[in-house]
Amino acid sequence: MPALKIEHVIKRHGTLETVSDVSLNVEPGERVALLGHNGAGKTTIIKMVLGLMPITAGSIDVLGHAPGTAAARKQTGYLPESVAFHGALTGREQLHHFARLKSTSLKAADDLLERVGLAHAADRRIRTYSKGMRQRIGLAQVVLGQPKLAILDEPTSGLDPVSRHEFYDIVEELANNGSAVMLSSHALTELELRTDRIAILSKGQLVANDSLQKLRDLASLPIKFKVTASNDTIEGVNQQLGGKRVNCQSLELMCAPDQKIGVLSAITALGPVVKDVDVTPASLEELYRHFSNVEEQTK
Numbered sequence: 021m022p023a024l025k026i027e028h029v030i031k032r033h034g035t036l037e038t039v040s041d042v043s044l045n046v047e048p049g050e051r052v053a054l055l056g057h058n059g060a061g062k063t064t065i066i067k068m069v070l071g072l073m074p075i076t077a078g079s080i081d082v083l084g085h086a087p088g089t090a091a092a093r094k095q096t097g098y099l100p101e102s103v104a105f106h107g108a109l110t111g112r113e114q115l116h117h118f119a120r121l122k123s124t125s126l127k128a129a130d131d132l133l134e135r136v137g138l139a140h141a142a143d144r145r146i147r148t149y150s151k152g153m154r155q156r157i158g159l160a161q162v163v164l165g166q167p168k169l170a171i172l173d174e175p176t177s178g179l180d181p182v183s184r185h186e187f188y189d190i191v192e193e194l195a196n197n198g199s200a201v202m203l204s205s206h207a208l209t210e211l212e213l214r215t216d217r218i219a220i221l222s223k224g225q226l227v228a229n230d231s232l233q234k235l236r237d238l239a240s241l242p243i244k245f246k247v248t249a250s251n252d253t254i255e256g257v258n259q260q261l262g263g264k265r266v267n268c269q270s271l272e273l274m275c276a277p278d279q280k281i282g283v284l285s286a287i288t289a290l291g292p293v294v295k296d297v298d299v300t301p302a303s304l305e306e307l308y309r310h311f312s313n314v315e316e317q318t319k
């Protein structure tokens with residue numbers, strides 16, 4: 021049974037429809053990325069899931085309960101886009117406060133401070149924390165009590181690349197322990213490897229909802245090859261393979277996904293004259309643009 025079940029949900033603000041017939045499930049242990057342009061409807065969906073905003077039509081089921089009910093809230097962890105804590109409290113005091121609210125042990129809160137890399141600053145006031153440190157407190161607050169559903173709105177904004185990596189390690193642990201995770205983000209490259217499914221919203225409509233591999237198959241965008249040879253052989257390689265020279269040692273080729281093996285064979289048939297080959301499938305950014313544009317074209 022899905023941890024989160026969104027069925028044919030519509031949201032209207034007066035005559036303005038901001039979410040149009042969206043259906044989306046998140047299974048236990050699954051990490052789903054919710055992507056979309058500014059104003060696509062991500063936060064509106066999150067607010068409806070949390071019971072902070074009423075639904076105009078359709079239904080949302082959170083672990084068998086209606087959104088916003090005590091039973092749903094008890095099992096849900098939420099990290100808002102702009103996280104705010106009490107500046108006069110220390111990190112430890114703030115997290116202990118959340119632990120009491122969630123009926124979780126203070127020891128679990130202390131362990132989490134360590135896990136999110138804040139043990140050294142745990143007894144400093146939060147007003148002295150950097151944005152990234154506050155975000156870490158926010159993540160610790162979500163993980164506390166191992167919620168069955170975790171909702172993270174733009175969770176990595178303000179984090180440096182190493183912290184982002186550590187952040188996704190913790191999200192992965194959460195999912196490995198059975199939590200369903202839904203996170204919204206604009207940072208596409210980091211989501212490629214760190215989520216199980218991608219849901220793309222465009223103007224309030226869900227225009228894609230699948231694993232990265234399946235989205236690649238559906239979009240069938242060209243695959244890029246970068247072939248490197250030496251200065252004196254690149255011209256001959258270019259003549260045999262075609263493609264576009266990018267510098268005096270390499271060229272770029274594109275092909276449809278079903279021609280990939282054929283192109284690779286042609287490259288390897290050239291033998292040791294080829295020094296290196298990079299094969300790059302469509303990135304999430306390219307897929308995102310593709311699916312968002314498909315939606316624009318049908319309007």
Ligand SMILES: Nc1ncnc2c1ncn2[C@@H]1O[C@H](COP(=O)(O)OP(=O)(O)OP(=O)(O)O)[C@@H](O)[C@H]1O
Nearest residue numbers: 033036038056057058059060061062063064065101
């Ligand atoms: N209370 C409201 N009244 C009227 N329109 C609203 C209200 N709340 C949101 N909207 C509109 O709904 C649309 C979706 O907004 P939402 O905040 O869900 O987008 P988002 O995908 O989260 O964008 P961002 O990436 O910028 O955070 C926007 O056009 C916004 O102006």
